[in-house]
Amino acid sequence: GKTTSYRVEWTDNGKRNRMSFKSQGEADKWKALLEAVGEDTKQAERALLRQSSQSPTFEEVSKGHIERLINxxxxxxxxxxxxxxxxxxPISHIPVDQVTEDDMIRWIKYMLKKGKSPKTIANVHGFIHAAMNSAVRRRLRPDNPCNGRLLPQDSSTEDKAMFLSMVQVNQVIDHSVRWHKPMWSLLIGSGLRLGEATALTPGDFQLDSAIPSVRITKAWQETESGWVVGPPKTKKARRTVALAPSTVSAIRDRVESTAHGDYVFSMSPETETFPQHRQWLDAWYDAIKDAKTNEENPLKLERRPRIHDIRHSHASMMIAGGMNLFELADRLGHESITTTTKTYGHLVPDAHFRAAAMVETALTGKPAEIEAVEIVDEVATT
Known part of the structure; x- marks a missing residue:
């Protein structure tokens, strides 16, 4: 006629706690949970809920989210x-309905401990946020625990983009293998991405038009089964880019000597395997190394520019020549003007002049008498 129960007692932050169970198995389970989380009651309760949850794990939901993506x-x-x-x-095994804001904070700390940059953390967090939104739409949970999360800020003290002058670019070109020079001339003269340039065929060029140009309709992209030529990065990346006479002169022989349908820019006349991104990177870095060790006129750079910095350098030259950011966004194939503004807005000379004039007026109470200084970039033929 007596009822037997089992009691677990523990201390959490100096407070004595106790809980009774009908069976020893349930008591042992609770005891094990407490020991696993350092007698943190809330964490133990959360772990118990997770064990009893019937929801799929966050990893399963994330994979399902990928399968639902279109285009x-x-x-x-x-x-x-x-x-x-x-x-x-830290979060893959948790039932999706049990992932909390605290879990996301722990995940951010985990990523920082791994040494991941704020940009990488933000990119991955963006995917997690989208997967959680998918879980909300599927009614697997009521809300998104990623909303309102404060991601770590980029604490780097230098620009990742490098802007080379035309003199510096020409130094690198001068130290390049002769076969590679037309490629560098095209990149600095057009601002194309490497994957766009290596996918070009002779039919993409209109070198004898009133305004010579190249049409971008494709680019190399990596897939799970390897590299393939597909549509460019964004809708606006499908574009026509006008070419200067000096650029046309530098690439004409290569374009006209390439068979119809073949890729214009290969690493050598014998190369048949594509893509060659790694080889082009090596060729660019080799040319930089040779230019920097030149005894008569060494290339002076504090750090090594990437191939993508040729694109940045082209953009800076366009701005120095008077191109506005909207025109530049179209030329570079940016999907949003915001991308162009964030990357190159600080290079717009008129904006700097207006800012200096505003400061002068505010400090002295008089209209600014600052004369606009003509900004001239070193424009040399390639």
Missing amino acids: VREYTIKRYKGYIRNHFE
Whole structure:
């Protein structure tokens, strides 16, 4: 006629707690949970809820989210799967309805401890946010725990983009293998992405038109099964880029000597395997190294520019020549003017002049008498 119960007692932050159970198995389970989380009552309760949850894990929901994506490049899908494989360890096993804001904070700290940059953390967090929105739409949870999260700020003290003068670019070109020079001339004269330039065929060029140009309709992209030529990065990346006479002169022989349908810019006349991104990177860095060790006129740079910095340098020259940011965004194929403004807005000379005039007026109470200084970039033929 007696009822037997089992009691677990523990101390959490100096407070004595106790809980009774009908069976020893339930008591042992609660005791094990408490010991696993350092007798933190809230964490133990959360763990118990997770064990009893019938919801799929966050990893399962994330994979399902990827399967539901439409009109997304294969390279992007591959990158998302890499996020799940490499960065989800603290949250992948948690039932999606049990993921909390505290879990996301712990995840951010985990990423920082791994040495990941604020940009990488923001990119992965963006995917997590989208996957959680998918879970909300599927009614797997009521809200998104990523909303309102304060991500770490970029604390770097230098610009990642490098802006080379035309003199510096010409120094690198001068120290390049002769076969590679037309490629560098095209990149600095057009601002194309490397994947766009290496996908060009002779039919993409209109070198004898009233305004010579190149049409961008494709680019190399990485898929799970390898590299393939597909549509360019964004809708606005499908564009026509006008070419200067000096650029036309530098690339004409290469374009006209390439068979119809073949890729114009290869690493050598014998090369048949594409793409050759790694080889082009090596060729660029070799030319920089040779230019820097030149005894008569060494290339002076504090750090090594990337191939993508040729694109940045082209943009800076366009701005110095008077091109506005809206025109530049179209030329570079940016999907949003915001991207152009964030990257190159600080280079717009008129904005700096107006700012200086405003400060002068505010400080002295008199209209500014600052004379606009003509900004001249070193423009040399390539």
